[in-house]
Amino acid sequence: CAMYHSASCAMYHSASYHSARNLVSSAYKLVYKHSRRCALNRVIKHGLCNSGPTEATGLFRNPALKTPKGFRIAAERAIKEAEDLVKCICARTPLPPVELIEKFDELSDTLCRVADLAECIRQVHQDPSIRDAAQDACVSLNSYVEELNTQPSLYLALARVVKSAQFESFDQSTKRTAESLMHDFEISGIHLEEAQRTQFVDLTQQILDLTHRFLNNASQPVSLPERACPTFLRTAFPVHSGNVVVDEVPHLHRDSRVRSLAYLLYHGTLPEHQEVLESLLRLRHELAVLVGYPTYAHRVLGSTMAETPETVGRFLHSVNAQLLPLAREEAERMREVKSTLRDQAEPDVLRPWDVAYVTGVARERHGPSSGGVGSGVEQYFAVDTCLDGLDRLFRSLLGVSLRRERVEPGEVWHPLVQKVAFVHESEGLLGYVYLDLYARDSKLISDCHFMIQGGRRRSDGRYQVPIITLCCSFRPPGSAARQPSLLLPQSVENLFHEMGHALHSMVGRSRYQNVTGTRCSTDFAEVPSILMEYFLADERVMRSFAVHHQTAEPIPVEAVRAVQRANGGLFPAFDAQMQLLYAAMDQRFHGVHPLGKSTVRLFAELHDEFSPLPYVPDTAWFLRFNHLYGYGAKYYSYMWARAVASLIWGSCFQDNPFSRERGERYGAMLRPGGGEHPRTLVADLLGFSPTVDDLVDALCSDVRTRRQRTGAKVLTAT
Numbered sequence: 001c002a003m004y005h006s007a008s009c010a011m012y013h014s015a016s017y018h019s020a021r022n023l024v025s026s027a028y029k030l031v032y033k034h035s036r037r038c039a040l041n042r043v044i045k046h047g048l049c050n051s052g053p054t055e056a057t058g059l060f061r062n063p064a065l066k067t068p069k070g071f072r073i074a075a076e077r078a079i080k081e082a083e084d085l086v087k088c089i090c091a092r093t094p095l096p097p098v099e100l101i102e103k104f105d106e107l108s109d110t111l112c113r114v115a116d117l118a119e120c121i122r123q124v125h126q127d128p129s130i131r132d133a134a135q136d137a138c139v140s141l142n143s144y145v146e147e148l149n150t151q152p153s154l155y156l157a158l159a160r161v162v163k164s165a166q167f168e169s170f171d172q173s174t175k176r177t178a179e180s181l182m183h184d185f186e187i188s189g190i191h192l193e194e195a196q197r198t199q200f201v202d203l204t205q206q207i208l209d210l211t212h213r214f215l216n217n218a219s220q221p222v223s224l225p226e227r228a229c230p231t232f233l234r235t236a237f238p239v240h241s242g243n244v245v246v247d248e249v250p251h252l253h254r255d256s257r258v259r260s261l262a263y264l265l266y267h268g269t270l271p272e273h274q275e276v277l278e279s280l281l282r283l284r285h286e287l288a289v290l291v292g293y294p295t296y297a298h299r300v301l302g303s304t305m306a307e308t309p310e311t312v313g314r315f316l317h318s319v320n321a322q323l324l325p326l327a328r329e330e331a332e333r334m335r336e337v338k339s340t341l342r343d344q345a346e347p348d349v350l351r352p353w354d355v356a357y358v359t360g361v362a363r364e365r366h367g368p369s370s371g372g373v374g375s376g377v378e379q380y381f382a383v384d385t386c387l388d389g390l391d392r393l394f395r396s397l398l399g400v401s402l403r404r405e406r407v408e409p410g411e412v413w414h415p416l417v418q419k420v421a422f423v424h425e426s427e428g429l430l431g432y433v434y435l436d437l438y439a440r441d442s443k444l445i446s447d448c449h450f451m452i453q454g455g456r457r458r459s460d461g462r463y464q465v466p467i468i469t470l471c472c473s474f475r476p477p478g479s480a481a482r483q484p485s486l487l488l489p490q491s492v493e494n495l496f497h498e499m500g501h502a503l504h505s506m507v508g509r510s511r512y513q514n515v516t517g518t519r520c521s522t523d524f525a526e527v528p529s530i531l532m533e534y535f536l537a538d539e540r541v542m543r544s545f546a547v548h549h550q551t552a553e554p555i556p557v558e559a560v561r562a563v564q565r566a567n568g569g570l571f572p573a574f575d576a577q578m579q580l581l582y583a584a585m586d587q588r589f590h591g592v593h594p595l596g597k598s599t600v601r602l603f604a605e606l607h608d609e610f611s612p613l614p615y616v617p618d619t620a621w622f623l624r625f626n627h628l629y630g631y632g633a634k635y636y637s638y639m640w641a642r643a644v645a646s647l648i649w650g651s652c653f654q655d656n657p658f659s660r661e662r663g664e665r666y667g668a669m670l671r672p673g674g675g676e677h678p679r680t681l682v683a684d685l686l687g688f689s690p691t692v693d694d695l696v697d698a699l700c701s702d703v704r705t706r707r708q709r710t711g712a713k714v715l716t717a718t
Contacts, residue, residue: 057408060117060434060452060467066410068133071118075137078114079144082107090153097161098170101178104158105456105512109464112513113453115141120450120469125413126442155185173675177512180303180674187291187299196290203287210280211629217273218624221247222265232257251356256345263353267621269600277623278599284632285593296590297633304521305640305678309587311692312636316584318696319639320610323580323703326573327612330707334358334571337365352613352621355574362570377559377566381492382484382549383437383474387420389545390499393535397663398507399425405432414440416476422506431455431466431506437495438485439473446473447494449501454513466505466517470498484549489566496536500529508673520674522634524681526641527648528670534649537564538657561709568706574612576639576703581610583636585622590633643695644682646702651686 058065064074085107089100115138122134148154161167162182167175185191189200223243226234236258238245249262284296293299297309306312335350338358350358391402405419412419416438422430439446453467472494477485487495504525505517518525535541539560546555569575585606589595595602600620607615622628627635652662669685683689690698 071137327577456513500532515674523637524678572706643699
């Protein structure tokens with residue numbers, strides 16, 4: 001999942017998810033060059049749209065956004081409004097403290113409502129001229145925010161409030177909003193002396209340049225002279241200008257020689273790539289120290305649930321102690337499967353390049369019970385059927401229904417985009433979600449959540465409802481009648497996961513858009529989305545909505561089991577252990593510097609400690625692990641959030657997944673967004689404050705449960 005929030009608004013959102021929070025305009029150029037390629041039966045039907053320049057309304061019903069030039073107009077208007085707000089904030093006669101915080105939030109909202117919308121359209125629109133115009137608007141807004149970042153008057157106005165005697169009497173949301181703004185200013189070095197600020201700017205630019213090079217390296221293929229390559233490699237990869245171009249590791253290729261040689265070539269140590277990464281890590285550390293943190297990880301984790309790298313380290317090592325033996329058992333089961341296959345090099349040894357292929361073989365041997373392609377379970381999961389299931393679940397838990405809205409001409413960017421209103425039975429409209437669910441060539445992003453407009457209380461007392469776009473890449477419905485889009489188990493899980501983010505945004509009722517909904521720490525933002533995976537995996541929930549798209553026959557028990565096995569994984573401990581390795585590597589790379597050893601040497605040691613497979617000498621796949629850019633020091637968040645979600649499921653919903661009383665309590669956890677500390681919100685829901693040991697036990701218990709669902713043993717017969 002990628003939840004995008006524009007880098008232009010970084011100074012205002014201390015927990016903006018997946019954003020280069022402290023990067024400046026170059027970050028936009030960097031992201032642009034490296035964009036990732038990542039029943040409502042009675043209510044939801046495919047809406048029609050026409051996004052041409054002569055239509056009656058603009059994108060998202062913004063009248064300015066009918067043509068490409070509208071993005072320039074919208075950006076200029078936002079900057080003009082922002083300038084007026086800056087004058088108000090920095091006026092000689094200080095505003096009352098709370099009103100000043102509200103003006104900061106209004107300033108943030110003014111810029112982000114245009115920048116975030118433009119970032120979304122840049123990723124999803126099918127018209128290149130509109131995508132380019134949206135990109136230009138983002139860059140323009142970000143350049144303006146660069147200017148704001150250099151204005152000490154803004155920082156000093158905020159500092160006067162945060163350091164005043166009145167501050168402790170403010171409500172929690174106001175305090176957290178002000179503190180997050182201060183945090184963002186200070187980690188950007190605005191409080192430093194002039195010489196240090198100059199150093200900060202220089203470091204930031206060097207980091208941007210190195211990040212650009214790192215991401216370029218991560219996607220760069222390896223080329224070898226065709227005459228020097230064995231035949232099996234020449235036939236597996238494209239040949240250009242006499243060179244065989246190895247542009248990936250074909251993990252599912254039947255020939256183990258292709259898999260192994262491609263892995264060794266593509267994930268070689270590549271000294272020049274290694275030097276770029278190590279320089280990037282070193283400068284990140286220097287930047288953190290410059291603004292007052294002992295390490296880069298400390299700089300990043302201060303506002304998260306974990307709060308410190310020491311806590312994250314204890315969590316990872318404790319999980320490792322419990323899961324590594326189970327992961328080794330599953331690796332042995334994979335090795336047994338490989339040993340039964342013909343024409344495999346090293347038939348009695350499991351290598352990293354074997355894992356995906358062997359897992360696929362094991363899934364085939366499970367047959368239809370695996371829930372994979374050919375199992376037939378997708379017949380029970382038409383997209384509209386799944387949306388109907390979400391509607392029923394949300395109504396049961398929270399009194400929230402999903403209502404299809406009419407799409408005006410020009411409002412959306414593709415004919416299959418749907419607009420859904422989230423409506424509470426007593427509160428009325430909560431917000432709008434634009435569902436962009438289907439794959440297409442012009443779509444640059446997948447499985448993500450864009451905040452188009454954050455919820456906040458306006459100065460006139462009205463509430464500005466949130467608007468989001470939810471993107472997936474499902475197979476489009478057929479052109480003939482009665483050919484719905486049918487989802488395999490993983491796609492159904494993706495939809496439920498993303499709708500967990502949507503629910504968080506819709507239910508959120510923060511006073512400030514700076515901390516609304518999913519604008520909270522990464523290790524908390526993923527909790528609602530992962531919790532939705534638990535709801536889907538529950539037989540009672542699945543059988544409440546899954547019906548055959550042609551006969552309306554309820555899903556049979558064996559199909560439920562197949563879905564549970566498919567999404568739980570055949571080797572859940574092994575999968576979790578690999579994520580643990582990635583998280584441990586991320587923490588070590590962003591910990592104490594100097595590292596003392598090369599990144600290759602450090603990774604080899606971590607591999608021996610955390611991985612169930614032996615390290616392959618002279619390889620460094622982490623040089624292509626681009627999450628080190630977007631998730632620096634935060635990759636642990638998914639495992640942490642899964643542990644929290646597991647605790648919530650077991651404590652609140654396992655005995656009754658439709659409980660209204662517990663659903664209301666859960667809604668109370670979601671409503672503040674990032675306006676209260678996530679530890680407090682979780683503790684209020686659970687009735688206790690979970691310790692690291694509680695989280696470790698919950699995560700490991702979840703893995704054991706998924707192991708049980710896979711059955712006693714993977715078939716090893718030929």
